[in-house]
Amino acid sequence: MRIAVISNTSWYLVNFRRNLMLALMADGHEVIAVSPEDEYTTHLISSGIRHEAVPLSGSGTQWLTELRSVLCLRRVFQNNRVDVVLSNTPKGNLYSAIACMSLGIRFIPNVSGLGRAFIQTSFVTRIARLLYRLTFRYAHRVFFQNLDDQDIFLRSGLVLPGRYERLPGSGVDVDRFCAAPWVERDTDAPVFLLVARMLWDKGVGEFIDAARLVRGKYPMSTFHLLGAADSDNPASIGRDQIDAWQAEGIVRYLGKTDDVRPHIAHADAVVLPSYREGVPRTLLEAAAMARPVITTDAPGCKDTVIDGQTGLRCKARDAPGLASAMLRFAAMDKASRVGMGERGRARVVREFDEQIVIDRYREALASLQR
Known part of the structure; x- marks a missing residue:
């Protein structure tokens, strides 16, 4: 045909x-x-x-x-x-x-x-x-x-x-997105990564607000944004706003990439507080690489995680709720984080x-x- x-x-x-x-x-x-x-x-x-x-x-x-x-x-x-x-x-x-x-x-x-x-x-x-x-x-x-x-x-x-x-x-191509070794750090404060187009609908604003709250308790925590900015989408977040967040010292913008794997491997958790998705591929890719994910209970997003087992969930459009989930993750020891990632990888291989x-x-x- x-x-x-x-x-x-x-x-x-x-x-x-x-x-x-x-x-x-x-x-x-x-x-x-x-x-x-x-x-x-x-x-x-x-x-x-x-x-x-x-x-x-x-x-x-x-x-x-x-x-x-x-x-x-x-x-x-x-x-x-x-x-x-x-x-x-x-x-x-x-x-x-x-x-x-x-x-x-x-x-x-x-x-x-x-x-x-x-x-x-x-x-x-x-x-x-x-x-x-x-x-x-x-x-x-x-x-x-x-x-x-x-x-x-x-x-x-x-x-x-x-x-x-x-x-x-x-x-997900589970061979290409394989389990990645965890980065050895001098501190237990996690690296949180959001992978998405820079749109308000993806929950980027909530991610920034939650980052401010999390850093109040874990000041060494790191927050990264990865994805294209300045699209023609009405919900697009301008570079001026992203630059202002960087100047505030709350987040680092990594730009866009054709290969997310090195960035996922460097992170401790991948976060997507989106308002609605089909099934977000970035979260499945993160789980396939044995990284816990933190996302919302919005359609599509909630399909990617079993709360408390392969990652954590919160309500959509709720920065304090997102911060609470991120604080729960930050309080986990490394063995708990690794176990959560391993269970996520097994689920993706089995179902996605x-x-x-x-x-x-x-x-x-x-x-x-x-």
């Missing part, structure tokens, strides 16, 4: 879907990566994956621009005689579904989070729900990454019974191995050929 795999960035396809595409190519399928051209497009091409560029922004709302994106997708699917589309991200799912329905092409969307529109209910939320209702009922199968999103779609009638299933996130996700896609595609 000719399979198009679509997202609103080449970065996403490289980091979350490259191994899937390579596996499908090894099965004999013709795979086309569809995304805007960016600095990561060359990584797709160098991997032997064919790429088609389309204009598909992550946060635009100008209807003429959005319509152009749908028409471009339709043209790419039609010109390449695509048989099935595998989509990701809110816009990628909705726009590719519209394009597929106009051409009679089968599509399998992956709900990897509901995006900002579902964090702050608005007119955009109502439009998104309407588009989901009009399109997802015709999907061959809908993959959900967490039960909260799945329940929303079922209660709202946005997906048909028997046409959906849950995946363990995007999965990327191969599980790849096999489920293979099963869905095989059902199309019966």
Whole structure:
């Protein structure tokens, strides 16, 4: 089959879907990566994956621009005689579904989070729900990454019974993200690492406020931010704000990286106080490297941790609650931290191995050929 795999960035396809595409190519399928051209497009091409560029922004709302994106997708699917589309991200799912329905092409969307529109209910939320209702009922199968999103779609009638299933996130390459030795330090004060785009919705503000509280009791504790800043997302945190936090001495900004492993290995705990996720890959990667994680009870985030066993949880949008969880971790001895990390690694290998996700896609595609 000719399979198009679509997202609103080449970065996403490289980091979350490259191994899937390579596996499908090894099965004999013709795979086309569809995304805007960016600095990561060359990584797709160098991997032997064919790429088609389309204009598909992550946060635009100008209807003429959005319509152009749908028409471009339709043209790419039609010109390449695509048989099935595998989509990701809110816009990628909705726009590719519209394009597929106009051409009679089968599509399998992956709900990897509901995006900002579902964090702050608005007119955009109502439009998104309407588009989901009009399109997802015709999907061959809908993959959900967490039960909260799945329940929303079922209660709202946005997906048909028997046409959906849950995946363990995007999965993790547990061989590449292997258990890392712990760093020997002169103090028990931990190093906390937040890995995410620098967005308010990721809980970066709560991380900073909690850091101030934690340092009141453990002044030697260290707090790092790792991830891209200055995006076009409305929730983006500007570099001026990040620089101000650094000048205050509360946090160190590490910028962005194509390889998070050295940073995770240096940390004692990886923190993500996000308001909503699909299933955050960064926390699964941290757990795969045997690092405890601290996150919120928000949809998607809570799936990544068993509270008190593989990490710690707190309420979303609650800096004091986050600080309390971080203080609990800081009070642990090294053996307890290591044990927590080992249990997290074992759970990821058992439940979130990327191969599980790849096999489920293979099963869905095989059902199309019966």
